[in-house]
Amino acid sequence: MRGLRVALLATLACLVLASPAAAGKPLMEKATLNDIGVLDEILTEVCGFDVFLDATGHIIFRLFVDDEGEPIREVNNFGVHLRLFSEWGSIQLVDVGVDRILYNEDGSITQLIIGNVQSIQVPGQGRVYADVGLTEVLVTFPDPEGDPVFELIRQAGQHSDNHLAVICAALAP
Numbered sequence: 001m002r003g004l005r006v007a008l009l010a011t012l013a014c015l016v017l018a019s020p021a022a023a024g025k026p027l028m029e030k031a032t033l034n035d036i037g038v039l040d041e042i043l044t045e046v047c048g049f050d051v052f053l054d055a056t057g058h059i060i061f062r063l064f065v066d067d068e069g070e071p072i073r074e075v076n077n078f079g080v081h082l083r084l085f086s087e088w089g090s091i092q093l094v095d096v097g098v099d100r101i102l103y104n105e106d107g108s109i110t111q112l113i114i115g116n117v118q119s120i121q122v123p124g125q126g127r128v129y130a131d132v133g134l135t136e137v138l139v140t141f142p143d144p145e146g147d148p149v150f151e152l153i154r155q156a157g158q159h160s161d162n163h164l165a166v167i168c169a170a171l172a173p
Contacts, residue, residue: 026062026063026064027061028060028061029061030059030060031058032057033056033057033058033059037052037054038055039051039052040052040053043164043167043168046164046168047164047168049086049171051084051085051086051167051171052085054082054083054085055080055081055082056080057078057079057080057081059076059077060076061074062075073101074100074101075101076099076101077097077098078096078097078098079095080095080096082094082095084167084171086171088171088172089171090123090171091123091167091170091171092121093118093121094116094118094119095116095117095118096115096116097115097116098114098115100112107141108139108140110136110137111136111139112136113134113137114133114134116130117131117132118130118163120163120166120167128166130158130160131158131160132157133157133159134154134156134157135152135155135159136152136155137153139151
């Protein structure tokens with residue numbers, strides 16, 4: 001989900017560059033998700049078999065800009081339900097919470113991810129994985145043409161690093 005959040009953040013940043021300045025009042029966009037039966041190429045590669053997803057829900061983006069139209073901060077609300085599935089099984093995930101993003105003067109971005117980012121439910125087993133609470137990340141752009149660098153600043157709550165193994169195991173034959 002975090003990758004999805006970063007991709008949506010980049011899309012919103014492009015919208016800002018094309019929008020007139022509106023200091024004080026946020027630019028607002030609501031993205032409705034209703035993707036059914038989409039092949040998840042990343043999970044398919046990691047797991048070694050086809051993994052599909054259904055994604056439903058919404059994300060509300062609120063971007064605050066200065067008098068020149070430059071981004072200052074964002075408040076983005078997530079209400080997303082995912083079902084990941086293979087021919088052998090399925091699991092449910094939810095992403096509910098808020099992201100608070102600050103655009104720093106040095107060009108970096110500080111992102112606070114708050115809420116239930118990934119809670120994985122397996123039929124018959126209940127919750128088998130949770131990434132809930134708060135995560136603070138600093139995103140820098142050392143090479144404008146390259147990938148951003150993500151640095152974990154702090155976490156509070158329940159967090160684990162191995163959600164891909166949990167997903168693949170739950171969907172495997």
